[in-house]
Amino acid sequence: MKVNFLTSDRCRVGDEELIYFMHPNTLRDKLIETVEKVGAQKFFSSPEESIKKARENVAEYFLILGLKKISGLDWFLRQPNNDPPDFELMTISNNPITITLDSFELVEIPGRCKTFEEMYGIVRGKLNKGYTQNYHLLIFVNHEKSGEWIKQLHQQQADFSPFKTVWTVHLVWYKDQQGLYGSVVNRLRPHPAKTTQVALNDEVLRQNSPLPDHIEELKIDGKTFIGFKRDFVKELTTAMRKTLLVRSRARKQI
Secondary structure: OOEEEOOOOEEEEOOEEEEOOEOHHHHHHHHHHHHHHHOHHHHHHOOOHHHHHHHHHHHHHHHHHHHHHHHOOOOEEEOOOOOOOOEEEEEEEOOOOEEEEEEEEEEEEOOOOOOHHHHHHHHHHHHOOOOOOOEEEEEEEOOOOHHHHHHHHHHHOOOOOOOOOEEEEEEEEOOOOOOOEEEEEEEEEOOOOEEEEEEOOOHHHHOOOOOOOOEEEEEEOOEEEEEEOHHHHHHHHHHHHHHHHHHHHHHHHO
């Protein structure tokens, strides 16, 4: 069976067109490939749309690692071919069976910003675009004053409406360990704020979490995919139909 990747979020497996989410290790490999191809300087400065999208993957990747450190679960990334949202995160857990899907908008604070006020204006512009209350916000502060400016933002901006949660990511260099980068992931809202540090060489975060009971691993066209087991899909579909039927009957009785 052949797999064809059609867009950033759709693939065709045989005759079936599917939406796909990337595992964080797949996202990491994609980042490494892009940096090796264009060089680190161009990667972090180029305004080209393709490189800009790849640069956004840095923030998304470190957010995913931070969430895994917090929750112990793998988080999978979907980048819609057309935004908004800029990306979606999905995670799946057992006992009880839970599937979460969160939509994110992302804003980057580039190194060319000279003052906090300039950075603050970029964030305010994102807040004023009128997104729905179902969205989350990720702020990637790619600047030498990242830590200082994030602290200022947290203190100065009381209301991040309409976003449900607000996260920041900035890169750090561990001075005592040559060649080791990492990041700091902050959840600014809701209160209380929380901070998680992530190191690139943390093997625990790079390992796959155990698959939930209702998920199976599939090998297709030399690539590894995971998907819901057919019996689970059948049970879930039946349960959803029953729920919709009950709701429909309840509306008719009002």
